[in-house]
Amino acid sequence: MIYKVISKKEFAGFIDALVQSNRSFGPRQVATDLRGDAIYQFQPVHSVDEIAFDYSATASSAKHFFLPFQEELSHFHFHGNDWEQQISYEANPVVLIGLRACDISALNILDDVLLNGHFPSPGYLARRKNSFVIGMDHLPLADCFCKSMNHHTVTTGFNLFCSDIGDHYYLSINSSKAFSFLREFETRDPNDDDNCMLVERRKVIQNGFQTDIDVTALPTILDIEFDSPVWEKWGNKCLNCGTCAMVCPSCYCYALTESFTTNLKGASREKKLYSCNLVDFAVVAGGHNFRPKNGDRLKYRYYHQHRGFAENASQQICVGCNRCGRACLAGINPKDVINDLRMEKESCMICVSSSPRKI
Amino acid sequence: MGEKITQQGVPFERLKIASFDFTCCEGCQLQLTNRESSLPDFLGLLDVRNFREISSERHDDYDIALIEGSISRPDEVERLLKIRKQAKILVAFGTCACFGGVNNLKNNHSIQNLIDEVYPGMAIETLPVRKISDLVKVDLSIPGCPVDKGEVERVMVSLVTGSRVTLPKYPVCVECKAQLTTCLFELGEICLGPLTRAGCNAICTSGNTPCLGCRGPAEEINMAAFFELVKERGLSLDDLHEKLACYNAFEPFPSHEA
Ligand code: SF4
Ligand code: SF4
Numbered sequence A: 001m002i003y004k005v006i007s008k009k010e011f012a013g014f015i016d017a018l019v020q021s022n023r024s025f026g027p028r029q030v031a032t033d034l035r036g037d038a039i040y041q042f043q044p045v046h047s048v049d050e051i052a053f054d055y056s057a058t059a060s061s062a063k064h065f066f067l068p069f070q071e072e073l074s075h076f077h078f079h080g081n082d083w084e085q086q087i088s089y090e091a092n093p094v095v096l097i098g099l100r101a102c103d104i105s106a107l108n109i110l111d112d113v114l115l116n117g118h119f120p121s122p123g124y125l126a127r128r129k130n131s132f133v134i135g136m137d138h139l140p141l142a143d144c145f146c147k148s149m150n151h152h153t154v155t156t157g158f159n160l161f162c163s164d165i166g167d168h169y170y171l172s173i174n175s176s177k178a179f180s181f182l183r184e185f186e187t188r189d190p191n192d193d194d195n196c197m198l199v200e201r202r203k204v205i206q207n208g209f210q211t212d213i214d215v216t217a218l219p220t221i222l223d224i225e226f227d228s229p230v231w232e233k234w235g236n237k238c239l240n241c242g243t244c245a246m247v248c249p250s251c252y253c254y255a256l257t258e259s260f261t262t263n264l265k266g267a268s269r270e271k272k273l274y275s276c277n278l279v280d281f282a283v284v285a286g287g288h289n290f291r292p293k294n295g296d297r298l299k300y301r302y303y304h305q306h307r308g309f310a311e312n313a314s315q316q317i318c319v320g321c322n323r324c325g326r327a328c329l330a331g332i333n334p335k336d337v338i339n340d341l342r343m344e345k346e347s348c349m350i351c352v353s354s355s356p357r358k359i
Numbered sequence B: 001m002g003e004k005i006t007q008q009g010v011p012f013e014r015l016k017i018a019s020f021d022f023t024c025c026e027g028c029q030l031q032l033t034n035r036e037s038s039l040p041d042f043l044g045l046l047d048v049r050n051f052r053e054i055s056s057e058r059h060d061d062y063d064i065a066l067i068e069g070s071i072s073r074p075d076e077v078e079r080l081l082k083i084r085k086q087a088k089i090l091v092a093f094g095t096c097a098c099f100g101g102v103n104n105l106k107n108n109h110s111i112q113n114l115i116d117e118v119y120p121g122m123a124i125e126t127l128p129v130r131k132i133s134d135l136v137k138v139d140l141s142i143p144g145c146p147v148d149k150g151e152v153e154r155v156m157v158s159l160v161t162g163s164r165v166t167l168p169k170y171p172v173c174v175e176c177k178a179q180l181t182t183c184l185f186e187l188g189e190i191c192l193g194p195l196t197r198a199g200c201n202a203i204c205t206s207g208n209t210p211c212l213g214c215r216g217p218a219e220e221i222n223m224a225a226f227f228e229l230v231k232e233r234g235l236s237l238d239d240l241h242e243k244l245a246c247y248n249a250f251e252p253f254p255s256h257e258a
């Protein structure tokens, strides 16, 4: 990693040059909600003034730049009694501006699952390699809990990370591409004052969290509370709408379909992002559903997010952005669900008699 | 017509199809001729026996009958029963056929009042509106006001190739979120997306208009929780009832009005 300092004015010039000559996306306001708060999404940007550098959080994550909501994985052409499969792993280069530390952490988690396993995903790899990720720090929102998940800072997975130190950005440069782009702009090596300001900034961020979820021993608690009535309680609220997984930066589940083209001269294999909350997520041949109840499905989402599956080395994959909590119409959010589970657990621990029977 | 299409050595038979309109706007049938880019391919799957919007030829030897519209006249009942006898697969085609559709608003009034209002002094034979499955067995439903032509193509391809016909089981929100649409609840509106079967690519919500549930209920919807969240947000239950009644698609679900 190389560290540099750049004035905000010079930085604007750098970003402007970058977005003018590349397909770029950054946070932009797309609407204003009932309370008068701005709603942001990562949207195409063509000049630096279109970017809302002071944005709060995007409603949806940046995941879909790497895992599109829908994509054709391969196309089959039939001719006579023969056929050929056409697969393309091409990914157009893209510049992504303004990702938060948690967003980048989520990409690192996706790397783990999709690149470091037995069957690396070539499509994901192509998109990851062809992206230029610029991270930006921010003061935590009232409901951010990435610090609890230890994802409020990030040291890999980006090309450039910018920390706001007043009139300047403190740049962490993590790729030769970023380094050579920046060479054309005026930067300097950090001096003692800059370092001091960076430490200060980090402290302010650290101390700025208002939401803390106690995740100590959470995987164990989740195991113990497998049959907890908490799941039924929250499951009864769940609409099975999949919104939580769609907006989540680390949910990666998908559905695959294969279908003939309308002229029957070919076929297509399509992938769509899916969610474990959707009613037929665990349906197998013969129509059997392994998770028939809302509570079962919700439980597994929390299991994967907060306990981890074997495929990602039993690591938690939640980074604490609370996008799911903000987007859930039913008010289901990690903080309340986990606190409920914890209370369940703790009330059992102080019981002198044996634990109450679970329904 | 009737000749085989062969692919990979497997012969496929064109579908002997007929399309009939009942009480409706004929918008769903019109969709059949939409999507020009794939229209020749689509028609290539079909042996059209009876379809007044595209051909004046009439034959009664069809296997598949698309029934568009709801039933609101005695002569329609007779015609429907006759079609049922001939069709091997009877398809409720579009929201009116599947649920009654907007026509169902008629049932909020007495038949005599309606006649007095619309056809004063005329001898009109008219019935309360019914969906197709109220009268005959329906083998397949393709909901939508209007139907989505892409979905119709997929269904026809499945029928030709003998693969399973499936519709999405999950609600519209999935498709809505995939387009980064701002949720209409955030803007203070009631949207039936969480209750409604996906497959329209959230065409209304992505255009900033709430979903009114034209595709009918998704599988295992949580109506109780939906009512709860509408109340918690202080939104109007009257508005909710009006939306739920728009296409009559949620009739089987208790209204949870506490
Ligand atoms: S938890 Fe909320 S967002 Fe997720 S599926 Fe259930 S209702 Fe939808
Ligand atoms: S939480 Fe659910 S949708 Fe998300 S990655 Fe895990 S299993 Fe898939």
Ligand code: SF4
Residues within 6 Å of the ligand: A244, A247, A248, A249, A250, A251, A305, A317, A318, A319, A320, A321, A322, A323, A324, A325, A334
């Ligand atoms: S589970 Fe929720 S809080 Fe955790 S990463 Fe996903 S969207 Fe963010």
Ligand code: SF4
Residues within 6 Å of the ligand: A243, B172, B173, B174, B176, B177, B181, B182, B183, B184, B185, B191, B192, B193, B194, B202, B205, B211
């Ligand atoms: S606008 Fe409607 S369909 Fe879209 S997420 Fe909100 S409730 Fe669901």
Ligand code: SF4
Residues within 6 Å of the ligand: B144, B145, B172, B196, B197, B200, B201, B202, B203, B204, B205, B210, B211, B212, B213, B214, B215, B216
């Ligand atoms: S968004 Fe709702 S009302 Fe609109 S087409 Fe889709 S299902 Fe019908």
